[in-house]
Amino acid sequence: MRRQSHFLEKTLSGITQTLERSLFAEAISLQPGLFQSLDPRLKVLATLALLIGVSMARNPWVIGAVYLLVVCLALGSAIPADFFIRRVWLTIPLFTGMIALPALFLIPGQPLLHLPLGLIVTRTGAQSVLFLLLRVTTSLSVVLLLVLTTPWNTVLGALSVLRVPDVFILILGMTFRYIYLLLHIANDMFLSRKSRVIGRMSGSEERHMLAAIGANLLSKSLNMSSEVYLAMVSRGYRGAVVTFKPFRMRPRDWLWAALFAGITVSIIYLGR
């Protein structure tokens, strides 16, 4: 028997992984834990403050300390350590590593390592690359901590604390919600196709199938968007949206807010 299409398999596995990751993240955000229990607006502000602190700090030891603090917070928030660390470190070489790599050789300084083809890794270059990696890793971990401990809809709601307009938050929420739904529909379409494909499809057949699925999804999304609009109008939407902000800061949240403010000031002061 001929093999099934690689394209079909890869697309299906990509969609399934995205859906599974999203499910896993939501499961963590609903568990009891340290970061989960804080007011989402505080978490958004604390994340922003830590990001600013990390980007201003010039001392790698201070940034390293922040990274350790974030890992500790993740542990206290029922996030498996290996998952948390791996998720960040698997992304970093792919993006930042590739960008930072040339700096190893291009930044002048004391030679550290001699490579074939006359390439020399300088001490200053290595320090710069490590520093950049550390900063990006820490920043990414801070954001990941927020995303994993807060349901996406709550993160969006909490953006109001940054004066993001309500209608923008509603549109963001709807975008996420319907991308997820369309992913499910696409997954079903690919699965249904897979169930009827025996051999391997040629390149032109794959392109034809992709175009058909794309067109079908586009048509569905257009139809759905007009139906969603009707559903909004039916429930009183008249162009401007009023939203609910059910968050309430408790004494414990204020305590954590003070703690995060102190940490941010310390990062900026000690990391000069």
Add this chain to the structure above:
Amino acid sequence: MTSPPVFEVRNVSFAYDNKQTALENVDLTVRSGESLVILGANGSGKSTLLKMLDGLYFPTRGEIIAFGEPLTEARLRDDAFNFAFRRRVGLVFQDTDVQLFCASVLDEVAFAPLQLGISHGEVRERVDQSLQALRIEKLRDRAPHRLSGGEKRRVALASLLSLNPDVWLLDEPTIGLDPRSQSWLVDFILQLRGQNKTVITATHDLAFALKFATGIHVFDEGHHLAASGKPDEILANHELLHSCNLSHFHMAKEASHCH
């Protein structure tokens, strides 16, 4: 004494893009407190009629009178009329994924009362009561797209219950529901009936309709209103049900029986 009419549909026709006919010369009256069922096969125009009663589509011919006033696009542009109408009439869409467009169940249930100018404090109370009434308090902070079909249907109903309209329009509410959820839905509609709410349900499920309907309007596949009457009368009219594609004879033979 007959109760006052909520909707009067007078010789209404509707065509999508003025080409594809969905309704043809429909005349019917809905009275306050009735539990009406719009029965028809797929594509007979039931959903279109409900959307017209909800002021989302407008007749290409004929007119609809709602609460004694013409229901037109121009009238609905008037804020006072729009607010009053939307507070009194609510529609549960056939596809819950269309109905539930907010990021969380809480936002979903609070959406209608918030848009219609109800104070935040009262909205909070209404949301709590609606979630409690439909036994979905635990889903409060969940994202609607993560819910099962039955849960989504409950959230869709809660999103209307928080508004507490006088008229409930339910479009194919049994789709995707297991038997237990269907039976729960019948109880819910009976409760609404007990509160003297007007309930108009579009369905092709004859057995479901018979459990709560006080009157039935049957649509044929030519988009006409084929018959109106009491549930018993409609059920007894086999020829009508067969011609409207609402019942059929199984041709498979079992021990010389054709059923």
